[in-house]
Amino acid sequence: MKYVVIYGDGPRKEVMIKIAKLMHKKPVLVMIGRSGLKVDETLSFEEVYDSKKATINLDKCNGCEECLKACQKGAISKDLKINWNLCEGCPACYYSCPMDAIDFRVVKSGEIRVYVSEGIPVVEYDYAPWINRYVFVRHVRDIAKRLANDENTWIIEEGWHPMPWAFNIRIDGYNDPNANLVLGKNDQVLSFNEIEKVVETLEVIGQ
Ligand code: SF4
Ligand code: SF4
Numbered sequence: 001m002k003y004v005v006i007y008g009d010g011p012r013k014e015v016m017i018k019i020a021k022l023m024h025k026k027p028v029l030v031m032i033g034r035s036g037l038k039v040d041e042t043l044s045f046e047e048v049y050d051s052k053k054a055t056i057n058l059d060k061c062n063g064c065e066e067c068l069k070a071c072q073k074g075a076i077s078k079d080l081k082i083n084w085n086l087c088e089g090c091p092a093c094y095y096s097c098p099m100d101a102i103d104f105r106v107v108k109s110g111e112i113r114v115y116v117s118e119g120i121p122v123v124e125y126d127y128a129p130w131i132n133r134y135v136f137v138r139h140v141r142d143i144a145k146r147l148a149n150d151e152n153t154w155i156i157e158e159g160w161h162p163m164p165w166a167f168n169i170r171i172d173g174y175n176d177p178n179a180n181l182v183l184g185k186n187d188q189v190l191s192f193n194e195i196e197k198v199v200e201t202l203e204v205i206g207q
Contacts, residue, residue, distance in 0.1 A: 010126065014052060018190045021120070032157055033125060037122060039068070040115070040118065042113060047108055048109055048111060052089035052103070053082065053104065054076075054089065054094065055102070055104070056082060056092055056101055056102055057102070064098065065080075066096040066097060067096050069096070070093050070096035071093050078121055083131055085130050109127060111125065112140060114143065120129075121147065141166075
């Protein structure tokens with residue numbers, strides 16, 4: 001069975017969902033950030049933990065603000081709250097603290113849900129702003145490969161990588177690095193007609 005993987009977490013995800021719906025009769029796997037799609041059946045749910053972040057134990061803290069001065073990332077505020085979006089888990093605050101009040105914890109940095117929505121298998125992911133999203137997305141892609149279980153799986157990808165500012169849809173084959181088709185770029189919005197052309201092209205390529 002040949003799957004088509006639709007992957008996208010950028011500003012055009014609605015377009016990606018439309019493509020998925022147009023391709024409803026094909027075996028389609030949609031991969032998308034928070035989609036808002038109706039979940040008919042959850043197939044799996046995975047929480048991703050990997051980033052170490054500093055925390056302050058206020059019961060031990062004497063308010064000396066040494067940590068605040070030590071932090072090069074501006075992650076600690078005057079009221080001694082740590083902004084995990086800025087904290088990189090380095091040990092500077094830890095070593096500066098005279099009260100042994102700082103600790104590190106591995107925090108939840110994302111989740112990946114696989115579900116069925118109106119007959120379409122969907123891999124939906126959500127990740128915290130501090131996570132290395134390239135590593136996270138690789139993990140999501142691995143799930144897609146496993147689900148598709150076919151080396152010739154085609155991917156329709158909203159191409160933020162390596163150019164996050166540009167919009168394009170790339171069609172790519174895991175086994176064939178030359179088999180891609182770029183359909184739009186520079187923030188161009190595809191019309192429905194254009195989307196239908198994409199689908200027709202896929203039907204030709206996918207045979
Ligand atoms: S771990 Fe590093 S980046 Fe995070 S709050 Fe402490 S000093 Fe700042
Ligand atoms: S260095 Fe330690 S004791 Fe001082 S404010 Fe920071 S957490 Fe509190």
